[in-house]
Amino acid sequence: MNNQQQTTTNGVSTPLPQREGKGGGSACLFDKIWNAHVVQNVEDGPTQLYIDRLYAHEVTSPQAFDTLRDKGVKVFRPDHVVAMPDHNTPSDQQERIDDPVGRKQVETLKANCEEFGIKHFTMGTKDNGIIHVVGPEKALSLPGMTIVCGDSHTSTHGAVGAIAMGIGTSEVAQVLASQCILQSKPKTMRINIEGTLPKGTTAKDVALYIMAQMTTSGATGYAVEYAGSTIRNMSMEGRLTLSNLSIEMGSRAGLIAPDETTFAYLKGREYAPKGAEWDKAVEEWRKLKSDDDAVFDKEVTYRAEDIAPRITYGTNPGAGIAIDECIPTLEQIPETDRGQFLSMLDYMQFKPGQKLEGTPVDYVFLGACTNGRIEDFRAFASVVKGKKKADNVVAWLVPGSWLVRQQIIDEGIDKILADAGFELRLPSCSACLAMNPDKVPAGKLAISTSNRNFVGRQGPGARTILASPLTVAASAITGVVTDPRKM
Amino acid sequence: MAKEKFNIIQSTCIPIQIDNCNTDLIIPARYLASTTRDPKFFGDAFMHDLRYDADGKPVADFVMNQPAFSEAPRQGVHEIIVGGQNWGSGSSREHAAWAIAGYGVRVVISSSFADIHRNNLLNCFVLPVIVSPEFQQELFASIAADPQMQVKVDVPNQTVTNLATGNSEHFDINSYKKYCLMNAYDDIDFLLSNKDKIETFEGTHPLNPSL
Numbered sequence: 001m002n003n004q005q006q007t008t009t010n011g012v013s014t015p016l017p018q019r020e021g022k023g024g025g026s027a028c029l030f031d032k033i034w035n036a037h038v039v040q041n042v043e044d045g046p047t048q049l050y051i052d053r054l055y056a057h058e059v060t061s062p063q064a065f066d067t068l069r070d071k072g073v074k075v076f077r078p079d080h081v082v083a084m085p086d087h088n089t090p091s092d093q094q095e096r097i098d099d100p101v102g103r104k105q106v107e108t109l110k111a112n113c114e115e116f117g118i119k120h121f122t123m124g125t126k127d128n129g130i131i132h133v134v135g136p137e138k139a140l141s142l143p144g145m146t147i148v149c150g151d152s153h154t155s156t157h158g159a160v161g162a163i164a165m166g167i168g169t170s171e172v173a174q175v176l177a178s179q180c181i182l183q184s185k186p187k188t189m190r191i192n193i194e195g196t197l198p199k200g201t202t203a204k205d206v207a208l209y210i211m212a213q214m215t216t217s218g219a220t221g222y223a224v225e226y227a228g229s230t231i232r233n234m235s236m237e238g239r240l241t242l243s244n245l246s247i248e249m250g251s252r253a254g255l256i257a258p259d260e261t262t263f264a265y266l267k268g269r270e271y272a273p274k275g276a277e278w279d280k281a282v283e284e285w286r287k288l289k290s291d292d293d294a295v296f297d298k299e300v301t302y303r304a305e306d307i308a309p310r311i312t313y314g315t316n317p318g319a320g321i322a323i324d325e326c327i328p329t330l331e332q333i334p335e336t337d338r339g340q341f342l343s344m345l346d347y348m349q350f351k352p353g354q355k356l357e358g359t360p361v362d363y364v365f366l367g368a369c370t371n372g373r374i375e376d377f378r379a380f381a382s383v384v385k386g387k388k389k390a391d392n393v394v395a396w397l398v399p400g401s402w403l404v405r406q407q408i409i410d411e412g413i414d415k416i417l418a419d420a421g422f423e424l425r426l427p428s429c430s431a432c433l434a435m436n437p438d439k440v441p442a443g444k445l446a447i448s449t450s451n452r453n454f455v456g457r458q459g460p461g462a463r464t465i466l467a468s469p470l471t472v473a474a475s476a477i478t479g480v481v482t483d484p485r486k487m
Numbered sequence: 488m489a490k491e492k493f494n495i496i497q498s499t500c501i502p503i504q505i506d507n508c509n510t511d512l513i514i515p516a517r518y519l520a521s522t523t524r525d526p527k528f529f530g531d532a533f534m535h536d537l538r539y540d541a542d543g544k545p546v547a548d549f550v551m552n553q554p555a556f557s558e559a560p561r562q563g564v565h566e567i568i569v570g571g572q573n574w575g576s577g578s579s580r581e582h583a584a585w586a587i588a589g590y591g592v593r594v595v596i597s598s599s600f601a602d603i604h605r606n607n608l609l610n611c612f613v614l615p616v617i618v619s620p621e622f623q624q625e626l627f628a629s630i631a632a633d634p635q636m637q638v639k640v641d642v643p644n645q646t647v648t649n650l651a652t653g654n655s656e657h658f659d660i661n662s663y664k665k666y667c668l669m670n671a672y673d674d675i676d677f678l679l680s681n682k683d684k685i686e687t688f689e690g691t692h693p694l695n696p697s698l
Contacts, residue, residue: 036692037692039681039684039685039688040681040684042663042677043662043663044661044662044663045661045662045663045664046661046663046664048678048681048684050685050688050689050692059519059520059580060519060579060580060581062521062522062523063522063523063524063581066523066524067675071675071679073679076682076685087519088520099520101520101521102520104520104522105520105521105522108522150579150581151578151579152577152578152579152603154579165603166579166603167579167603167606168579168580168581168584168603168606168607168610169581169582169607170581170607170610170611170673170674170675171606171610171674173675174674174675174678177675177678177679178675178678178679178682178685179685180678180685181674182663182674182677182678183606184661186602216507216573216576217507217572217573217576217599217601220573220576220599220600220601220602221602247577248577250573250576250601250602252602252603284693316507316509316576337506340505340506340507433516433578434515434516434517435516435517435519435520442541452509452511452577452578454509454511454512454577455511455512455536456511456512456515456536457511457516460515460536460541461541
């Protein structure tokens with residue numbers, strides 16, 4: 001493959017400045033990790049990239065295991081693979097799955113893991129949870145790694161300073177069979193966020209803001225690195241939320257250079273290196289940052305002070321506004337986009353120019369790989385403490401893992417939630433994607449901490465507003481879309 | 488999944504003029520809970536919630552149900568989809584590519600594709616063809632004027648031609664993938680054939696803590 005040229009997604013070959021990795025010259029974080037994993041560059045073709053960690057879940061893996069059986073091959077490096085069911089898992093009880101099709105998928109994953117000798121975190125046990133919550137919190141995802149999973153939100157793990165990408169099932173089979181994938185190297189983009197986030201504004205709002213600025217395809221063809229003082233001051237949970245949403249602007253990867261925050265988060269966790277190994281690892285991980293003179297194919301900077309609590313009004317995550325703004329009027333939308341704009345609003349039952357603050361909501365959802373971590377539950381609890389849930393609202397509060405759930409209980413957050421009329425459910429992807437019993441009924445309006453507001457995403461006909469845990473909490477108390485700064 | 492070698496495809500098209508047509512629309516999540524790869528199952532689920540209403544009745548005004556476009560793909564007929572920009576965004580589900588392939592489509596033309604879906608299409612032997620927005624809009628206009636118009640996709644020469652206007656564009660595909668498509672060769676076969684390189688690499692790569 002020619003290092004001087006990169007095929008972009010719109011099919012135009014663009015000359016790039018020479019980018020080097022190990023062996024001298026300046027390099028960005030993405031290039032350093034990528035270059036350290038190149039097995040070979042196929043001539044006028046993709047790169048064969050070595051993968052340190054493959055995660056597998058029940059939905060996108062069964063056909064990959066079939067491929068291995070068809071070809072008569074074993075899993076090449078079973079000790080690099082971790083599997084757990086999360087999409088079909090119910091959040092009300094985990095003794096059984098009533099839906100026979102979902103149950104079969106979960107059972108098939110377990111059987112495949114037994115057959116091929118892969119570590120499997122069984123539903124309902126303390127190790128289980130959403131992959132993108134469990135991976136970082138068990139330190140299965142570490143700085144400098146290449147990480148893949150048959151799930152677009154694999155970008156989450158980039159927050160620890162790794163190249164983490166969602167892949168398809170054919171590629172899952174490739175990694176199972178060879179611990180490698182064939183990928184064309186993406187272009188690089190650095191997104192800088194500078195300054196202090198205003199009160200009531202979270203990492204989720206930062207991500208929703210960036211998406212509204214860049215559109216949901218603004219980073220297609222790129223791997224993004226997040227940098228700047230806002231990111232440096234952001235908690236690990238916040239960074240995981242931000243990296244999680246990289247895919248919603250088209251970027252498969254969202255990296256954040258590891259620093260003291262990263263090391264403090266990972267240290268002592270179950271699969272983190274221990275003792276002298278830890279010290280040695282940290283020494284290596286400190287080198288994982290973009291060189292001062294690194295060149296990116298694109299670089300953008302946003303100011304934290306411009307970001308307010310955000311909500312979406314449409315059926316893609318980029319169709320969003322600050323919570324105190326109105327939906328754009330038809331005149332504000334380019335003429336060529338008006339048909340799709342109106343069709344989104346028709347589905348959402350909203351009108352151009354409408355203010356959404358004060359709109360009654362039917363469902364609230366706290367959870368998902370986006371906002372199912374301990375900090376999200378702390379934030380939610382800080383808003384609802386001493387108040388009562390609105391009677392018109394059905395609330396699903398779903399921790400991202402059993403570890404998160406235990407920490408919620410250890411910190412007494414469950415009592416604050418119970419006093420306010422909220423029930424804490426069991427770890428699951430839950431209402432994010434309508435593959436388990438937590439579905440929002442047709443026509444109902446949900447305000448949700450999940451990642452996608454697509455048509456039918458939370459259930460056929462369901463309408464979704466994406467927001468932060470603070471905004472969702474405020475809305476759960478009032479029963480209408482509510483600005484958390486006013487609580 | 489049958490792998491048919493690519494050469495020249497000339498066919499009428501199905502226009503799905505939806506920008507940001509995400510993979511949740513291409514196949515809703517409830518059709519993902521399958522453990523097999525039955526082409527008919529996934530083909531029937533293709534664009535399901537736009538094709539059918541809540542009672543399972545075809546939605547008459549959706550393009551795939553209109554008489555001019557409702558015929559199932561076969562050679563020369565509806566083997567090509569012309570889609571809106573940012574085709575296949577969102578979820579990584581390869582089931583979306585299985586749905587397109589299962590329905591019988593061999594080529595998707597758009598001005599832009601989401602990265603993961605584009606790879607998935609290629610791995611399922613469906614060719615994603617990236618054209619300019621102008622060429623894409625002209626295709627939509629030509630199909631609207633005459634649903635019987637044909638498009639020619641010449642893989643060896645990497646050209647796509649609107650046979651109604653005669654306009655043609657070059658499209659990009661790397662030599663390796665072109666070879667795969669024209670010879671029905673899989674990435675996994677390639678990877679399995681160079682295990683020695685992988686093991687050599689592992690000898691120099693600091694392996695992360697094992698489980």
